[in-house]
Amino acid sequence: KQEVTQIPAALSVPEGENLVLNCSFTDSAIYNLQWFRQDPGKGLTSLLLIQSSQREQTSGRLNASLDKSSGRSTLYIAASQPGDSATYLCAVRKGSTLGRLYFGRGTQLTVWP
Amino acid sequence: DGGITQSPKYLFRKEGQNVTLSCEQNLNHDAMYWYRQDPGQGLRLIYYSQIVNDFQKGDIAEGYSVSREKKESFPLTVTSAQKNPTAFYLCASSALGLAWDTDTQYFGPGTRLTVL
Numbered sequence: 001k002q003e004v005t006q007i008p009a010a011l012s013v014p015e016g017e018n019l020v021l022n023c024s025f026t027d028s029a030i031y032n033l034q035w036f037r038q039d040p041g042k043g044l045t046s047l048l049l050i051q052s053s054q055r056e057q058t059s060g061r062l063n064a065s066l067d068k069s070s071g072r073s074t075l076y077i078a079a080s081q082p083g084d085s086a087t088y089l090c091a092v093r094k095g096s097t098l099g100r101l102y103f104g105r106g107t108q109l110t111v112w113p
Numbered sequence: 114d115g116g117i118t119q120s121p122k123y124l125f126r127k128e129g130q131n132v133t134l135s136c137e138q139n140l141n142h143d144a145m146y147w148y149r150q151d152p153g154q155g156l157r158l159i160y161y162s163q164i165v166n167d168f169q170k171g172d173i174a175e176g177y178s179v180s181r182e183k184k185e186s187f188p189l190t191v192t193s194a195q196k197n198p199t200a201f202y203l204c205a206s207s208a209l210g211l212a213w214d215t216d217t218q219y220f221g222p223g224t225r226l227t228v229l
Binding site: 034045 | 117119146148153154155156157158161171201203205217218219220221222223225
């Protein structure tokens with residue numbers, strides 16, 4: 001069974017810092033990995049999706065990397081802002097016929113002014 | 114606007130009652146999913162469906178039931194057999210096709226269920 005772990009569970013930083021969120025998974029036979037953002041009491045918003053054949057994806061101040069062989073991914077947030085405060089969830093997809101995802105517990109990020 | 118809607122936003126259930134959570138999507142997606150989220154936990158898959166009139170159990174299906182009579186709708190019933198139903202329930206959908214390896218799941222806003 002695929003296990004997904006996220007470290008740290010919570011992170012509190014001042015505005016402007018660059019930060020790294022970590023995700024590890026036990027089974028490297030994945031099809032893709034996604035990073036999601038969740039605001040309190042809300043649904044999930046997809047931030048980045050990395051295919052298994054890719055090493056990284058970038059969107060604005062966000063950069064996600066994938067090392068499939070070691071079972072690790074990192075989400076890099078540059079120049080953090082208070083609006084980045086949210087929970088960030090990592091999810092991996094296995095299987096060729098259905099987009100079933102396995103989620104980590106998330107990293108709760110607080111960026112203070 | 115395309116998207117996924119869930120209703121109600123908040124739901125209260127008395128012990129012994131069955132309740133049904135609604136999920137509708139107008140994205141023309143084939144696959145739909147139901148997840149449960151507890152505080153400080155990741156999402157756990159309850160049921161999923163690839164096609165109309167077909168669905169499979171996820172990791173925590175006991176005490177839940179679903180139907181998929183229409184492509185755009187995937188309601189979840191929380192039965193009285195579910196002993197600890199208080200949680201946040203999220204519905205999602207995704208496309209299944211030639212680009213299956215790049216599809217992303219789109220999530221609804223969620224329903225918070227509380228047992229009184």
